[in-house]
Amino acid sequence: MSPIAGLFIVVLLIAANGFFVAAEFSLVSSRTTRIDQAAAQGSRAARLVQRAKANPTRFISGTQLGVTVASLMLGWLGEQTLAQLIQPGLDTVALALGQAADASGEPSTTAHAIASVLAIVLMTFLHITLGEQVPKIVALQKAESVILFAAQPIAALAWVFRPFIALLYLFTNVILRMIGMEYHGEEHAVHSTEELQLLVKQTARAGLMSLPERELIQRAFAFPDQTAAEVMVPRTEIMAVPVEASVQDAVRVALRYRHSRFPVYEQTIDNVVGILSTKDLLSVTARRTQRPNLALDVSLRRLIRPPVIVPQGASVIEVLARMKANRQPMAVVLDEFGGTAGIVTLKDLVTRLLGSVGDEYAPAAHEVRTLADGTVLADGLALVEDVNAQLNTHFDASEVDSLGGLVFSRLGRKPSVGDEVEIGAGW
Known part of the structure; x- marks a missing residue:
């Protein structure tokens, strides 16, 4: 050839x-x-x-x-x-x-x-x-x-x-x-979750996906791994109503805190007997407006709805499933001893998935601000994981949730004005 x-x-x-x-x-x-x-x-x-x-x-x-x-x-x-x-x-x-x-x-x-x-x-x-x-x-x-x-x-x-x-x-x-x-x-x-996350990063890096789209997908991947304990409103921040309270008292609480629902407890907050909707309160007060001679002596027991009870370790997917099954957008979270650890609302779950939206009545979020001189001013109720994400620190959040809890655990007592504590080089 x-x-x-x-x-x-x-x-x-x-x-x-x-x-x-x-x-x-x-x-x-x-x-x-x-x-x-x-x-x-x-x-x-x-x-x-x-x-x-x-x-x-x-x-x-x-x-x-x-x-x-x-x-x-x-x-x-x-x-x-x-x-x-x-x-x-x-x-x-x-x-x-x-x-x-x-x-x-x-x-x-x-x-x-x-x-x-x-x-x-x-x-x-x-x-x-x-x-x-x-x-x-x-x-x-x-x-x-x-x-x-x-x-x-x-x-x-x-x-x-x-x-x-x-x-x-x-x-x-x-x-x-x-x-x-x-x-x-x-x-x-077939792709694993990790491979899908890598594909999302590569797609965003190539300019084919906007930053909000990428963040939404990343939150969706992280959502099932979270537990009720991570998303709940802690016990210390719960606004609850005693079951023996009158309708007028419940209305005053609703007007003051402007929540759509409140846990109702008997004797202690560890014994939540139901969930009270402000819509039900409005229906009672509306009847009083239409009939001025009607006494507001309705017991809250007649207005409350059965609570959804979940353990601290329940996944947010399980919490959401129970809410849907019971048609109740609020769940009571119990600790290992059967006491009330906190509450989870549908809004809490949506916020974890879509990010914070807020409304005209919502209080300001727990702030973490960097001042002009370089120091950081942080709310004690700010979550340690949020502080780490915002400031690129690595504070240990394995035993506590909030920044105040972290300081308290290091001091070993309730903090006082002027106290200083060195947590470590997390910067």
Whole structure:
């Protein structure tokens, strides 16, 4: 075979290798939604891709077969062809240096050896760049276009060699079972939570997702891992009403604190007997307005609704499920001793998922402010995790929730004005 004909075949083999590599990577990285859209518009290639994505074994085996055959032929033919093209130039250089071949042909043999080494290096470079790297990058950036172009040729190749591909698949499964594993063709399309979070970061970094969208998705990933103890309003901040209170007293509490619901307790806050809605209070007072002679001697027991009770360790998903089942947007959180640890409202859960919205009656959030001189002024009720997030500190929140609780635990007593405590280098 002439060197020119061999070079032409080498170019075709590199192109074929790149084609198969691009087809495999584009199948894995192409978006199913776009393929489905193309199939709905009548694309035959898109329908082939849908089948390949549903069961990729035959398709990927076809691409692997093509890559392997092309690579083997390149290794066999490429070195010979390039060596034939390089050696005449080396012989010319040898003659110019006065190293013409003698009867033993030593210079010519040396030139052939050098030509072979150079041919291998050049062939490796061309194979990796043009046959591997460039096709991979193109397939990742233009996945849908590449797979739609390659689908029919690869499907035809897989159909022609289907007995051989089936044999390869069988042999692969035998080897995997010998080492305690099993291959499932659809695994490549399944992503773990960590992989999905990485995809979100990469998408946002590429400018295809706004910061609010990214934050919302990240909060959605973190949401199921939180517990009732993490999202609850602590016991010390609960505004509750004793069950023996009159309707007038309950109305005054509602007007003062402007909450839509209040826990109602008997004797102590550890015994919450129900949830009182301000709407029910309004209905009673409205009847009094319409009938001035009507006495407001209605017992709160007649107005309260059964509370939803959850343990501190319950996940927010479980809390939400119980709220939905009982049609009650407030739950009472119990500690390990059966006492009231706090309450969780639907608003608390929504805030964890969507971020703080606030309303015209909501009190200001527990602030953490950096002053002009560089010192930080923080509310004692501010959560340690919020302080860490805002100030990039690393204060230990394993045993306490609030900044005040952290200071209290280090002092060992109730803090007084002027007290100082060194917590550690968390900056």
